Amino acid sequence: MIFVKLTKDEQRMLxxxxxxxxxxxxxxxxxxxxxxxADRLIDVASVQVAGVSYHNLGDAGLEFLRDLAKxxxxxxxxxxxxxxxxxxxxxxxxxxxxxxxxxxxxxxxFTAMGIIPSCSCTPYxxxxxPAKGEHVAWSESSAVCFANSVLxxxxxxxGGPSALAAALTGKxxxxxxxxxxxxxxQVTIKVKAKLKTNADFGALGWCIGQKIKNKIPLIIGVxxxxxxxxxxxxxxxxxxxxxxxxxxxxxxxDKTPKPAEEITLTAEDIASAFKALNEEQTDxxxxxxxxxxxxxxxxxxxxxxLEGKKVTAELWVATARQTKxxxxxxxxxxxxxxxxxxxxxxxxxxxxxxxxxFKVMASDSAKGCYYGRGSNDFKxxxxxxxxxxxxxxxxxxxx
Amino acid sequence: xEAVGRKISKGKAVGEALVSTQPISFxxxxxxxxxxxxxxxxxxxxxxxxxxxxxxxxxKGSTVGSYTLYRLKKNGFAPAAIINKxxxxxxxxxxxxxxxxxxxxxxVTAYAALNTGMKVEVNxxxxxxxx
Numbered sequence: 001m002i003f004v005k006l007t008k009d010e011q012r013m014l015x016x017x018x019x020x021x022x023x024x025x026x027x028x029x030x031x032x033x034x035x036x037x038a039d040r041l042i043d044v045a046s047v048q049v050a051g052v053s054y055h056n057l058g059d060a061g062l063e064f065l066r067d068l069a070k071x072x073x074x075x076x077x078x079x080x081x082x083x084x085x086x087x088x089x090x091x092x093x094x095x096x097x098x099x100x101x102x103x104x105x106x107x108x109x110f111t112a113m114g115i116i117p118s119c120s121c122t123p124y125x126x127x128x129x130p131a132k133g134e135h136v137a138w139s140e141s142s143a144v145c146f147a148n149s150v151l152x153x154x155x156x157x158x159g160g161p162s163a164l165a166a167a168l169t170g171k172x173x174x175x176x177x178x179x180x181x182x183x184x185x186q187v188t189i190k191v192k193a194k195l196k197t198n199a200d201f202g203a204l205g206w207c208i209g210q211k212i213k214n215k216i217p218l219i220i221g222v223x224x225x226x227x228x229x230x231x232x233x234x235x236x237x238x239x240x241x242x243x244x245x246x247x248x249x250x251x252x253x254d255k256t257p258k259p260a261e262e263i264t265l266t267a268e269d270i271a272s273a274f275k276a277l278n279e280e281q282t283d284x285x286x287x288x289x290x291x292x293x294x295x296x297x298x299x300x301x302x303x304x305x306l307e308g309k310k311v312t313a314e315l316w317v318a319t320a321r322q323t324k325x326x327x328x329x330x331x332x333x334x335x336x337x338x339x340x341x342x343x344x345x346x347x348x349x350x351x352x353x354x355x356x357x358f359k360v361m362a363s364d365s366a367k368g369c370y371y372g373r374g375s376n377d378f379k380x381x382x383x384x385x386x387x388x389x390x391x392x393x394x395x396x397x398x399x
Numbered sequence: 400x401e402a403v404g405r406k407i408s409k410g411k412a413v414g415e416a417l418v419s420t421q422p423i424s425f426x427x428x429x430x431x432x433x434x435x436x437x438x439x440x441x442x443x444x445x446x447x448x449x450x451x452x453x454x455x456x457x458x459k460g461s462t463v464g465s466y467t468l469y470r471l472k473k474n475g476f477a478p479a480a481i482i483n484k485x486x487x488x489x490x491x492x493x494x495x496x497x498x499x500x501x502x503x504x505x506x507v508t509a510y511a512a513l514n515t516g517m518k519v520e521v522n523x524x525x526x527x528x529x530x
Contacts, residue, residue, distance in 0.1 A: 027495045031407050035486055056463055060431060060470030064496055159462040161492045 004033035004173065005040050013169055021072030021113075025165035032162060033173030042174045045130050045153075046077045047167040048123045049115060050139030051160020053084035053351035054103040061160070062102065065109035068164070074114040075170035078163075079128045081140045082293075082318075083107060083119045084353060087346045093316075099353060115167060119346035120320035122231065122293040124151065127322065132253050135178055137166035141242075142235035142292050142367065148245035150230050152253035154178045157244050177244050185218035185247050185256040192221060193267040197384040198298075201229040202366030203273035205236025207265055214242035218256055220249040228295055235292050235367040277369045277382035279360075282399065284381055286358035287311075287392040288349040290318030291368035296326045298385065303332035305389040306339040312395040314358065315341040318348040341392070350375065362391040402509030404482075406526040407491050410500030412479040416517045416530070417451035419443050424460030425467040425493065434476030452519040453478035454510075458490035468493030480521035482528060484510055502526050 006014065014030065016023040029041060051057055057065075084103050085095040095103075107117050120126045121140045124147065130136045132152030138144050139158045147153040156176040158166065166172045176182055189208055195201055208217055217237075225233070225248065237243055247256050289302060294317055302317060317336060319327075324345045327333045333343065344352070349361070350371035361372040362381040369380040381397045391397050421442055423429065428438035434449035449471075458464060468490070471477040481494055483503040494501035500523035509528070513519065519530040 024496060027408070028492055031486075031491050031495055032488060034405065034407070035488070035491060051463070051466075056461075057466060058463075058470070060466040060473070061463070063473060064466055064469050159465065159488055159492065161465050161496060162488065 004030050004038055010041055010171065019071035021068045021070065021168050024068070025168040028162055028165040029169060029171055029173055033175065036173065036175040038173035038175040040174050041171040042135050042178060043170055044076055044137045044166050044172050045134040046128050046136045047163055048079050048081060048128060048138035048140060048143055049110070049160065049163040049167060050081040050158070052080045052082065052106060052110070052119055054099060054106050055084040055351060055353050057106060062106055062109070065106060069109040069112040072113045072168045074167045076167065077128060078115045078167035079123045079126065080110060080115060080117055080119045082121055082348045082351050083346050084351050085347050086344050087117070087119070089343065089345065093342060093344055094357065095353070113168065118320060118322060120293050121348065122320060125293065125295055125323060126320040135172065137163050137172040139163045141238035142231070144244050145234040145238040145246065146231060148177055148183070149234065149247065149252050183245060183254060184216065185259050186215040187212050187217050188259050188262040189217045189219045190221050190262060190264040191219060192264060193270045195222065198228050198232040199364045199366070199382065199384045200270060201225065201233040202236040203270045204265070205233045206240050206273040206277070206366045207269045209237045209239065209241025209243070211263060212241055212243070216243055216245050216247070218247040218249065218258055222248055222251065225251055228298055231292050231295070232365065235365065239367040239370050273366065274382060277366060277380055279379040279381070281360045281379045282397045284313050284360050284362045284391040284395055284397050286361045286378065287313050287315045287388050288318070288361055288363045288368050288372065289316065289385065289388060291348055291350065291363060291365035293348065294319040294323065296323050299323065299327045299332050301385060302389065303335040305386065306336055306341060309339050309393050311340040311392040313392050315392040316344045316349065317341060318344045321345040362388050362397060364388050400509060400512060400530055402505045402528045404502040404505040404526050404528065406523050407486050407503055408494035408499060408501040409524045410498060411522045411524065412452065412500050413518070413520045414450055414452045414479040416513055416515055416519045417443070417446065417448060417453050418513055418515045419455040421455070422457050422459040423455050425458065425464035425489070426461040428460060429467060429471065431467050431470035431474055431476070434471060447476070448478045449476040451478050452480045452482065452521060454482045454513050456484040457487045460489070462489050464489045465493035465496060468499065469497045472497035472499060480523065482513065482521065502528060
């Protein structure tokens with residue numbers, strides 16, 4: 001009946017000899033292995049656990065985490081996805097006492113299990129960086145796409161409980177993106193457009209995602225891309241399409257044959273993404289940067305642009321706490337905060353309870369616009385980092 | 400009839416079948432405080448899944464649905480057992496963490512013969528269903 005072959009250690013966990021949390025975790029991994037036809041479990045080098053925001057977990061999720069924390073211990077390095085609030089600066093960001101208390105309880109349950117509370121969607125910028133070929137169990141869709149594509153690591157897109165199960169056992173079922181045959185490109189995308197800003201790469205992700213859904217593309221024609229641009233692209237293509245991986249010729253490390261099916265994208269296609277993500281409202285009351293979490297390079301640029309200025313709209317810079325510490329050391333935080341900007345560490349606009357607080361959100365993130373519209377009912381404005389800072393200062397979107 | 404499928408979550412239960420031909424989203428689709436299906440326009444809308452042998456093709460919607468099943472169990476409104484046509488991650492994981500017996504992949508004729516109101520015995524540990 002069971003097709004997933006287990007080692008002695010794995011069987012031991014499944015039999016409950018290493019405690020209840022390990023047993024439940026093995027039951028989850030074996031069932032998923034059965035459903036998806038895995039032959040065995042494999043060791044993972046690291047885990048990134050989603051399902052951290054109390055906003056999404058609710059009391060049910062919290063209760064589950066507390067039960068698991070009774071005897072669960074992480075066996076590999078595991079970090080968290082963003083939480084529903086900045087764990088220190090939540091009051092200034094307008095989070096209620098009740099929400100903060102519950103969110104703290106969620107984090108406490110995770111840390112009791114030995115999971116590192118670096119709550120970030122860019123674990124690769126915050127101390128959790130796998131090498132090419134390493135198997136990991138990550139959750140957040142942009143991080144999964146970045147890991148498979150840019151890093152050449154191997155991960156399926158895990159749900160909260162399955163990632164947690166991987167953390168508490170150090171294992172994951174061997175299927176999907178862990179196997180060579182599922183990592184090949186299925187469609188060729190020819191890019192005949194010049195891409196400059198991070199937002200341009202977000203727009204490219206929007207175009208490709210819409211066209212090919214969750215197929216794996218081989219993208220040719222992009223000459224160079226920075227980590228920030230690939231971060232923006234990974235987030236966008238995963239949000240608007242759902243793919244867990246892309247190949248970009250000359251840039252990403254995995255090899256793939258070139259698929260015969262070919263789609264060409266031009267500057268017009270890129271422009272159509274900007275058109276689709278920009279609504280007509282020109283009064284901006286919220287500017288959200290750092291989706292995915294801002295790198296130190298992006299924060300440095302934001303500080304440069306805000307030097308000596310004052311914002312009129314609410315400006316959030318979402319980032320990992322580790323990156324914020326660097327920004328503090330360099331004085332970037334001081335500059336940004338002196339201009340009236342706020343840092344949102346450990347959290348972001350996609351998971352924080354923001355509905356009803358703002359009307360028009362500007363962002364340099366195509367993914368950010370998706371969540372701004374969907375979860376929060378905001379009207380959106382989408383442009384470069386420079387456009388967004390201008391909007392934060394003037395309260396108006398450029399015409 | 401006795402049918403053998405695939406074990407997803409161990410355990411045994413006996414109860415009355417509640418059959419849906421449509422997939423179920425537990426997150427947002429079922430109220431964890433009373434076990435009632437609340438998804439607008441769903442064929443089970445207004446019906447309670449509490450204590451039933453819940454038969455449906457598979458889950459849909461948010462992965463948070465796994466936790467909703469857990470909440471239903473804690474509140475005493477979980478189904479007694481789940482029979483899926485073909486399991487997916489959300490409901491499978493939800494059943495395991497909530498200790499709800501669950502099987503899938505019964506022979507097509509057996510799955511089709513399950514009707515609302517029938518008395519059904521599920522022995523998920525042996526992947527067996529008797530009705």
